[in-house]
Amino acid sequence: QLQLQESGPGLVKPSETLSLTCTVSGGSISSSSYYWGWIRQPPGKGLEWIGNIYFSGSTYYNSSLRSRVTISVDTSKNQFSLKLSSVTAADTAVYYCARLPRGSVVPAGTFDYWGQGALVTVSS
């Protein structure tokens, strides 16, 4: 059974860089069938797609966050990571990692497996 697990600091100071890692188990991050992505959810609010990555390193980002986001992949560790720079209180959220079937893989265009989420608070 595929599992995703987020890890990283739960508290980040304003203007610093938020860093999270997602460890994938029960499946290979190097599969040609999937992207791997990040979604966030501010407390009490809705979901926002941040971006996703293919095992080759190709990335796709939400245009509203593109200038501050970097997503990378480490196939040797079956992990992918998120860095969000110059954070403010508005970046306080639960951050989820997820699997995204690509191309004609069913269910294409969805987030079919999710991690449990990691709360990151931006505060001094």
Add this chain to the structure above:
Amino acid sequence: EIVLTQSPGTLSLSPGERATLSCAASQSVSSTYLAWYHQKPGQAPRLLIYGASSRATGIPDRFSGSGSGTDFTLTISRLEPEDFAVYYCQHYGGSVYTFGQGTKLEI
């Protein structure tokens, strides 16, 4: 950029009743890439419906999706206590993933 607007914001029903949730897209979208999720408190969202009308693995048949173009609907035929949650629609297009703002289904 596609905007998804869900209605109503909150839906108050009782177990055994039928729920109808709507998702309106700001322009016509491919139903192939229209999905629904629900999210219970403290949990990650779970995929319910993909391709506008196909149930994801393990989703009971009381959940059904329909629609095309700009108007999509999620129907829960007979509500079970575990169905009370927040529901999101989501679209994929042009390498961009977009969520609606959510509908809270409450008892």
